[in-house]
Structure formats: structure tokens, C-alpha cells
Amino acid sequence: MKKLIMLTMVLFAGYANAAHFPETFFGCPNDLRVHMNEQGEVWFNTKKVHVEKYNGNYLEASKDGVTVSLTRDGGRDFSASYSGKRGGNGVCQQISEYDYKHGESADRYSMNSNDYSRHHDHSNDYSRRDGRDDRTARACARKVAAVTGADEDRISVSDVSSSQAATIYMMSVPDADASWKCFVDRRGHVSDVEFGGAQG
Secondary structure: OHHHHHHHHHHHHHHHHHOOOOOEEEEEOOOEEEEEOOOOOEEEOOEEOEEEEEEOOEEEEEEOOEEEEEEEOOOOOEEEEEEOHHHOEEEOEEOOHHHHHOOOOOHHHHOOHHHHHHHOOHHHOHHHHHOOOHHHHHHHHHHHHHHHOOOHHHOEEEEEEEOOOOEEEEEEOOOOOOOEEEEEOOOOOEEEEEEOOOOO
């Protein structure tokens, strides 16, 4: 009986270690950014943290009294929740790889609807202009601004189209002869930007 229990534990551990996890980025309360790679390794704000893999659908990452629980949502994608020191907790939201790497404040991803209304100027709200994801549109604007040197606040979405491979945000840039294309993969990550007009 003891051998059977040990064998079950070994098989369970092997399953957890061999499970495939989708690379995902989250913004959590208190300016915490989380990155999970395909091996189930996790980083908090670019620092690798301890992970407990309970199975292929659930794991917990923790450091310095902060724990992020990552749960597979019945399919391939994961969701994340946060519990911190002194009982603080909240729900994390998926963010782009660009936001994760460039230190975009995660607090704005955890606001409730009333907080959002108080903190945002809706005249520059991408989601109200084109019906697409606001965070992704902002990530596109930020990426295009980094490449062109234009003011991010003056870059806007002019059109959005989708294909099986990617979603393309057409970004209007002041004084540009044509729109810039922002390519977004199926997980909402900005993969590339390019000028839509003639080069040179």
C-alpha cells in the first residue's frame, strides 16, 4: 500500500512538472506585475519567485508575504488572483508583454468601474472610440510612440482588422503620411509595429 501511495505521488509530481503552461502576463494590485512562462516558472516584477505546482491547472507563486494563485479557466488560458500582506487581495488582469517589461503600473488594471470613471478622461479612451480592448490599444500607442518619438497621447486608433494570425490596429500618428500598423497576437500581446506607407 505504501509503495502504491509513493508511486501515485511520483506520477502526480511528474505530471505537474511536465504540464505545459501558456506564457502569460498579469497586472495585479499594488503595482505588481506577474510573468508565467511555458514551464510554469513565475516572476514578480522581473524577479523569479517560488512556485508550488499542485497540478497542470493550478499553481501558487509567492514571495515576501505576497501570493498569486494561477488557475486554468477550463481551457488553455489562466486567470490570476492576488493576496498580500495584512489581508489585501484582488483579481489580476492580463496585460501585454510590453506593459510587463516597461513597468506599466498594474494598479489601473485592478480598478473597479467607479474607480475607472473617476480616474480616466473618457475623451481619450480607446475602447469607447473603436470598441476594442483599451489596454491593447494603449500598448499599441505606447509602442508606436517609442518607435516614432511622437507624443503617445496624440496617437489614436483609426481602424482595427482581424485575421486568424493577429489583430491589426491602425494607429494615426501626427504628421505621418500614413497610419502605423500594430500587430497583436491572439493573447493580446503586441508583437510588432510597422509603418503602413512607403518607406523613405
